[in-house]
Amino acid sequence: MKMISRFGLGLLLSSSVLTAQAEDVKIGMITTLSGGGSHLGVDVRDGFMLALEQSGRDDVEVLIQDDARRPDLARSLSNEFIQRDDVDILTGIIWSNLAMAVVPSVTRQGTFYLSPNAGPSDLAGRMCHENYFNVAYQNDNLHGAMGAYMREEGYERPIIMAPNYPAGTDALAGFKHLYEGEVVGELYTQMGQTDYAAEIAQIRDSDADSLFFFLPGGMGISFMKQWESSGVDMPIFGAAFSFDEILIKAVGSAAIGARNTSLWAYDLENEANASFVEGFQAAYDRLPTLYAAQGYDTANLILSALETAHPDDKDAFREALRAADFDSVRGEFRFGPNQHPIQDIYVREVVEGDDGEPTNRLIGVAIEDIQDVYYEQCEM
Amino acid sequence: MSVTLLIEQLLNGVQLGTMLFLMASGLTLVFGVMGLINLAHGSFYMVGAYATAAVTASTGSFLIGLAAGMTAAALVGALVELIVIRRLYHRPHLDQVLATFALILIFSEGTRWIFGSSPLWLSPPSWLTGFVTLPGDTRYPVYRLVLIGVGVAIAIALYLLISRTRLGMRIRAGESDREMIGALGVNIAKLYTVVFALGAALAGLAGALVGALQSVQVGMGEPVLILAFVVIVIGGIGSIKGALLGALLVGVVDTLGRVYLPLFFQTFMPPSEATGVGSSLAAMLIYILMAVILAFKPKGLFAAND
Numbered sequence: 001m002k003m004i005s006r007f008g009l010g011l012l013l014s015s016s017v018l019t020a021q022a023e024d025v026k027i028g029m030i031t032t033l034s035g036g037g038s039h040l041g042v043d044v045r046d047g048f049m050l051a052l053e054q055s056g057r058d059d060v061e062v063l064i065q066d067d068a069r070r071p072d073l074a075r076s077l078s079n080e081f082i083q084r085d086d087v088d089i090l091t092g093i094i095w096s097n098l099a100m101a102v103v104p105s106v107t108r109q110g111t112f113y114l115s116p117n118a119g120p121s122d123l124a125g126r127m128c129h130e131n132y133f134n135v136a137y138q139n140d141n142l143h144g145a146m147g148a149y150m151r152e153e154g155y156e157r158p159i160i161m162a163p164n165y166p167a168g169t170d171a172l173a174g175f176k177h178l179y180e181g182e183v184v185g186e187l188y189t190q191m192g193q194t195d196y197a198a199e200i201a202q203i204r205d206s207d208a209d210s211l212f213f214f215l216p217g218g219m220g221i222s223f224m225k226q227w228e229s230s231g232v233d234m235p236i237f238g239a240a241f242s243f244d245e246i247l248i249k250a251v252g253s254a255a256i257g258a259r260n261t262s263l264w265a266y267d268l269e270n271e272a273n274a275s276f277v278e279g280f281q282a283a284y285d286r287l288p289t290l291y292a293a294q295g296y297d298t299a300n301l302i303l304s305a306l307e308t309a310h311p312d313d314k315d316a317f318r319e320a321l322r323a324a325d326f327d328s329v330r331g332e333f334r335f336g337p338n339q340h341p342i343q344d345i346y347v348r349e350v351v352e353g354d355d356g357e358p359t360n361r362l363i364g365v366a367i368e369d370i371q372d373v374y375y376e377q378c379e380m
Numbered sequence: 381m382s383v384t385l386l387i388e389q390l391l392n393g394v395q396l397g398t399m400l401f402l403m404a405s406g407l408t409l410v411f412g413v414m415g416l417i418n419l420a421h422g423s424f425y426m427v428g429a430y431a432t433a434a435v436t437a438s439t440g441s442f443l444i445g446l447a448a449g450m451t452a453a454a455l456v457g458a459l460v461e462l463i464v465i466r467r468l469y470h471r472p473h474l475d476q477v478l479a480t481f482a483l484i485l486i487f488s489e490g491t492r493w494i495f496g497s498s499p500l501w502l503s504p505p506s507w508l509t510g511f512v513t514l515p516g517d518t519r520y521p522v523y524r525l526v527l528i529g530v531g532v533a534i535a536i537a538l539y540l541l542i543s544r545t546r547l548g549m550r551i552r553a554g555e556s557d558r559e560m561i562g563a564l565g566v567n568i569a570k571l572y573t574v575v576f577a578l579g580a581a582l583a584g585l586a587g588a589l590v591g592a593l594q595s596v597q598v599g600m601g602e603p604v605l606i607l608a609f610v611v612i613v614i615g616g617i618g619s620i621k622g623a624l625l626g627a628l629l630v631g632v633v634d635t636l637g638r639v640y641l642p643l644f645f646q647t648f649m650p651p652s653e654a655t656g657v658g659s660s661l662a663a664m665l666i667y668i669l670m671a672v673i674l675a676f677k678p679k680g681l682f683a684a685n686d
Contacts, residue, residue: 034489038497164659186651188642188659192603194594197392197524198638204519205385221499221595229504229521229593231511250499250595 025060025306028081030074030102031092033066037217039246040094040291041066044116047288047295048091050279055303063087069094071101078102082111088311089114091298094291096120096139096167107131112311112321116298117291121170124340125374131314133321134340135301136294137263138372139167140174142239145345146212146261147179149366150237157184158237159208161199163219164188171214171239177373184208189215196223200230210234216241221250228254235259240348244289248350248358255350255358263341264293264330265348265362272300272327287359293329300326338378342371384518389639390632395524397631398531402586403608404615404623405538406579412618413554413575416465417473419480421583421608422601423487428453428584429591429600430491433502442505446588453584454577461576466569484602492598499597502588527589534582535624542620551575555618607634610666614673616680625681630666637665 029048032041045064052060063085067074074093081087089112093099099118106113107129115123119138123129150158160175160183162168172186184206187199203211211234215223220242227236240262248255266277266287276296280288288296304326309316324335336342345366353359407421431452436445464483468476503509504523511519542548550571553561562568587601594600611630615622642658649657673681 034492034497038492042497164656164663169656186655188655190638190659190663194590194600194603195392195396197395198389198635201385201388201392202639205382218499218595218597218600221597222593225503225595226521226593229509229511229523231519231521246498250501250597252501252503254503 025089025311026085026087027060027062027089027091027302028078028085028087029062029064029092030067030077030081030090030098031064032069032094033064034068037069037094039244039289040117041092043246043289043291044092044094044295044298046284047276047280047292048116048299050276050283050292051296051299051303053283054275054279055300057303057306060303060306064092067093067098069098071098074098075101075105078106082106082109087111089302091116091302093118099123103132104129110314112314112317114298114302114321116294119340119372120167121372121374124338124372125377128338128375128378128380130318130339130380132339133301133335135298136341137343138340138374139170140177140372141263141343141345141370142241142261143171143174143214144178145366145370146237146239146347147175147177149259149261149347150210150212151179151181155210155235156181157207157209158212159183159185159187159203159206159210160212161187161189161203162214163191163193165191167216168214175212175214178367189219193219194222196226197230199223200227200232203234204230204232208234210237212237214239214241217247221247224251224254224258240290243348243350243360244291245287245359246289248360252358253352256352258350259363260348260350260360261345261366262290262348262360263343263345264290265346265360266293267360267362268330268346270327270329270331273329273331276329297326297328297330297333300328336371336375338372338375338380340372340375342369344368345370384516385639387514387516388518388520389635391520391524391528393632393635394628395528395531395631396635397628398528398535399586399590400604400607400611400631401531401624401627402534402582402589403604404611404627405534405620406582407605407608408612408615408618408620408623409551409575410579411612413551413558414465414469414572415558416468417476417480418465419477419605420460420483420487421579422605423484424453424457424580424583425587425601425604426487426491426598427456427587428581429502429587429596430495430500431584432588432591433500433596434495436502437500442508442592445502446585449588450581450585453587454581457580457584458573458577460580461573465576466572469572488598495598497598499595502592502596504592523593527593530585530589534585538620547571547574607666610670612680614670614680616677616683619680619682622680622682629669633669634662634666637662641665 032038065077090106091114094117096118103113112131115134117136119134124138160172162171236258238260240260243260305320308320311317334342347364347366348360349363350358351361410418428449432445432449435448436442508523511521611626615626641662642655645654645658
């Protein structure tokens with residue numbers, strides 16, 4: 001923590017000395033650093049800054065602002081960044097509803113936006129834009145991959161559950177799209193619900209053989225603890241959003257045995273990932289989450305494109321981004337025609353780590369080269 | 381749709397109701413006795429849960445943690461009353477809402493500053509995990525039964541406190557005529573601080589007990605606070621009896637609505653649409669309940685100052 005602030009300060013100082021140089025690149029980061037769910041934003045930021053630091057470049061300035069998970073605030077911060085600070089690239093937004101409020105106007109004004117997390121379907125489909133790149137995933141990817149995995153593993157009667165809001169219904173639709181079978185039941189919970197006794201009783205009462213759920217953040221913690229004490233014996237599956245390293249520590253033993261899909265795992269074996277995980281632990285003294293990996297990849301994509309062109313030369317810089325010529329921590333990485341990733345999705349299982357605390361372990365590949373279904377609606 | 385499922389859901393509803401009662405009783409006492417709208421009541425819930433999680437982690441004992449959580453919430457409540465709330469009694473309700481809303485922000489960010497933004501780990505002790513088999517082959521978690529027991533015990537204790545003790549007599553007197561008991565020589569300032577701390581302690585206890593079942597995180601108190609307000613409006617502001625009945629009513633209606641409304645719509649709609657419509661309606665159900673009750677009883681079921 002202390003390190004990063006000193007590093008940020010260093011960037012600010014160096015930039016104020018070098019303001020006259022036209023080649024400097026300014027990146028604005030709007031992310032969630034306070035309130036509920038702020039560990040996502042903190043990890044995106046820390047991963048992003050780690051990549052910059054490892055690159056050793058001192059001509060890239062990053063301005064960071066907290067959106068407190070408020071769409072209106074994110075919107076006005078983006079205007080400030082573009083009009084007052086004249087940034088070349090914007091990034092950082094965690095939540096889909098904030099991305100929808102910010103991204104279309106940013107890209108229309110000619111500024112590049114690279115998403116390190118949110119991937120709403122509209123931005124992948126009918127509202128896609130040549131200045132918008134998603135470096136993380138389209139929102140359906142992880143849920144769909146789990147559908148494919150569970151069918152492959154021979155689960156025939158899954159019951160599926162998500163909060164009753166757009167990302168929740170999208171998650172279940174994405175799951176069903178690649179599961180391609182009948183589900184025993186669909187449960188919609190309330191957004192921010194904390195008590196799941198009613199749902200657990202229904203699940204027990206059904207004749208399901210497995211449970212898939214999408215309950216991001218605190219909702220997942222509450223659910224899994226109550227699930228454990230209910231004595232229902234059924235394998236559970238989900239997307240990584242309910243099983244990042246920080247959440248499963250708060251869940252404790254109740255998370256053990258759960259399988260989840262992720263675009264990245266810290267024990268994925270490749271050179272870029274090894275240097276990322278090692279560097280992250282050295283700098284911040286904790287295991288990185290997938291959000292940190294996404295932030296790290298986003299920064300490295302930008303750095304790779306800067307090798308060829310400056311963002312002022314928009315066409316050349318866009319081409320360089322499209323090439324995605326960087327070493328991703330998730331192995332192979334390339335963009336589809338709508339500038340969203342085509343990537344492998346992995347399966348991880350929560351196990352008891354060496355220190356007795358739960359942790360994720362890579363157990364296989366759920367689906368290879370998954371691509372979102374919206375690219376056909378995208379006209380660029 | 382079996383009988384065992386119905387029994388289990390009724391128990392779930394009662395359990396939610398008893399925890400809501402712990403929150404609502406403090407809120408309604410503070411409103412009834414002091415005429416104060418306290419939005420920061422959810423913060424005491426959070427303080428109780430965080431203190432319990434921290435002390436349980438360092439001592440290894442859930443019971444010590446629970447005691448520490450209640451004490452911390454009571455102390456914080458007393459301090460808040462002495463420093464901030466005291467200046468608000470003669471202000472209009474809008475000022476009270478603004479000031480206590482500011483307290484929510486201060487408590488939330490303060491907690492994040494001390495404990496970080498990641499949720500804390502807190503689970504029931506091992507001797508309270510597991511489940512019991514009830515008649516009809518219903519399996520029910522022991523911890524939830526204990527929560528119901530604690531809620532009932534607190535309700536009885538509050539009833540005795542208010543109807544049988546000197547403090548209770550003063551509280552009742554304060555509800556009916558605030559100026560008069562001051563004129564009769566009761567130390568009003570001290571009474572207010574004690575009542576406020578008592579309410580905060582109950583909220584802290586609820587936060588700790590529920591936190592072990594759910595998650596201990598910043599902002600955990602506000603959703604419960606909204607439900608608690610619904611409870612005291614339904615029950616009648618200032619009435620402990622109203623808070624108890626309102627809490628049980630809200631708990632049972634909310635739980636059964638969430639289960640049976642989607643099933644009801646499935647009888648004449650395609651399943652995926654039915655769950656969507658049913659869940660949306662279930663989310664509104666307690667507010668509809670509140671509106672209906674207020675239409676017939678504008679002051680709630682048991683208004684204290686009738």
